[in-house]
Amino acid sequence: MNGHYEVVIIGAGAAGLMCAAEAGKRGRSVLIVDHAKKPGRKILISGGGRCNFTNYDVSANNYLCQNPHFVKSALSQYTNWDFISLVSKYGIEYEEREHGQLFCVDSAKHIVDMLLQECDLPNVSQRYRCDVQDIEKTETGFRFKADTDTITCDSLVVATGGLSMPKLGATPFGYKIAEQFGLSVVSTSAGLVPFTLHKEDKEDFAELSGIAIPAEITAQDGTLFKEALLFTHRGLSGPSVLQISSYWKAGQTVTINLIPEADVLDLFIQSREKHPNQSLKNTLAKVLPKRLVEVLIERKVLEDKPLKQFNEKQLHEIDQQLQHWQVLPNGTEGYRTAEVTLGGVDTQHLSSKTMECKQVPGLYFVGEVMDVSGWLGGYNFQWAWSSGFVAGQWV
Numbered sequence: 504m505n506g507h508y509e510v511v512i513i514g515a516g517a518a519g520l521m522c523a524a525e526a527g528k529r530g531r532s533v534l535i536v537d538h539a540k541k542p543g544r545k546i547l548i549s550g551g552g553r554c555n556f557t558n559y560d561v562s563a564n565n566y567l568c569q570n571p572h573f574v575k576s577a578l579s580q581y582t583n584w585d586f587i588s589l590v591s592k593y594g595i596e597y598e599e600r601e602h603g604q605l606f607c608v609d610s611a612k613h614i615v616d617m618l619l620q621e622c623d624l625p626n627v628s629q630r631y632r633c634d635v636q637d638i639e640k641t642e643t644g645f646r647f648k649a650d651t652d653t654i655t656c657d658s659l660v661v662a663t664g665g666l667s668m669p670k671l672g673a674t675p676f677g678y679k680i681a682e683q684f685g686l687s688v689v690s691t692s693a694g695l696v697p698f699t700l701h702k703e704d705k706e707d708f709a710e711l712s713g714i715a716i717p718a719e720i721t722a723q724d725g726t727l728f729k730e731a732l733l734f735t736h737r738g739l740s741g742p743s744v745l746q747i748s749s750y751w752k753a754g755q756t757v758t759i760n761l762i763p764e765a766d767v768l769d770l771f772i773q774s775r776e777k778h779p780n781q782s783l784k785n786t787l788a789k790v791l792p793k794r795l796v797e798v799l800i801e802r803k804v805l806e807d808k809p810l811k812q813f814n815e816k817q818l819h820e821i822d823q824q825l826q827h828w829q830v831l832p833n834g835t836e837g838y839r840t841a842e843v844t845l846g847g848v849d850t851q852h853l854s855s856k857t858m859e860c861k862q863v864p865g866l867y868f869v870g871e872v873m874d875v876s877g878w879l880g881g882y883n884f885q886w887a888w889s890s891g892f893v894a895g896q897w898v
């Protein structure tokens with residue numbers, strides 16, 4: 504059916520649904536269109552099905568964007584506390600996990616249901632399995648094809664997300680719309696994604712698959728995360744690796760402190776005094792998984808001898824090696840498993856207050872489609888809520 508709406512939102516994900524609810528509450532006639540068969544698919548699978556929907560501690564420092572100030576306005580107009588009160592209003596039980604991360608106790612489905620209820624207004628329509636094409640600017644707004652219908656609107660909101668998880672309906676459509684209207688797109692890559700290793704490393708470490716250790720990982724730009732590291736059969740994962748992957752560039756090494764929580768030199772010196780015949784392997788097995796120590800010895804990163812055969816300088820060197828283990832990733836697992844897309848629509852074209860495009864009045868971008876990527880920990884959803892909310896006040 505052909506038709507006219509004041510607002511059309513392409514993408515019924517986190518940002519699109521939030522924007523639709525807000526525009527709907529202002530009495531605007533709204534249509535949400537999505538090519539997927541149902542809304543909020545990424546929300547449903549997020550956080551292991553429990554959706555890490557925000558964080559107790561949110562600031563611009565938790566985001567990567569070419570303009571580090573861009574996120575500030577939206578994050579202050581619609582804060583984590585605003586979303587927490589919405590969740591509370593709907594009686595959704597949530598819990599805090601480490602680093603202030605907030606998850607649903609029961610199911611991410613409650614978040615999608617809540618957003619759909621917020622959108623449940625007579626002036627808000629939704630259309631799924633819908634193919635959007637041929638977007639054109641008209642004198643008063645936009646015109647496009649939705650399957651075989653022609654739809655016109657005054658404001659067009661692009662909420663098509665990033666490229667991660669193509670299986671869930673991710674497409675580059677939003678970037679194409681940006682380019683069609685002359686906006687630049689910051690080159691995209693996978694973020695919050697496991698590292699793959701070069702063949703030899705992969706073979707050596709594959710047998711550690713499933714082992715997790717607390718670690719401190721530093722990227723070449725000095726960014727550091729101290730969280731769990733997980734060995735997998737493909738390479739390295741776990742929160743610290745996912746976080747640092749967003750700061751890593753192909754060809755760079757990362758530096759891993761394998762024992763950030765113990766004073767290893769002190770352990771060596773004390774152990775050497777008390778048990779001079781104890782092997783380095785058995786000493787280290789007190790602070791690292793034994794199998795990992797064995798692999799480091801097999802790879803000749805460490806030499807296994809009784810402690811009495813090491814002088815202080817050598818023990819100091821081993822300590823330094825364990826604190827500065829250099830790993831050269833082969834790459835990342837890519838968009839197939841990435842939680843987020845780095846890069847996207849260049850924010851220099853957008854108003855940070857409204858998300859409207861400066862050159863094309865009436866055209867808005869919200870959520871992950873733009874060059875804003877958050878850390879692991881609920882920050883990407885918070886960006887979707889905040890950017891969707893502010894655009895919803897202006898469309």
Ligand code: FDA
Nearest residue numbers: 514516517518538549550555664672676870871881883884
């Ligand atoms: P989102 O991807 O949610 O929605 C985009 C919508 O656009 C989709 O419905 C899609 O079908 C539609 N679309 C795309 N192309 C289209 C086209 N051509 N035509 C029509 N429709 C189109 N973040 C976080 O803060 N906490 C968490 O726990 C997690 N967990 C998590 C797990 C996994 C496995 C992934 C992949 C991602 C996360 N994230 C996350 C990231 C978070 O899911 C993501 O940042 C937000 O969903 C982004 O919201 P958007 O609305 O921008 O895009």
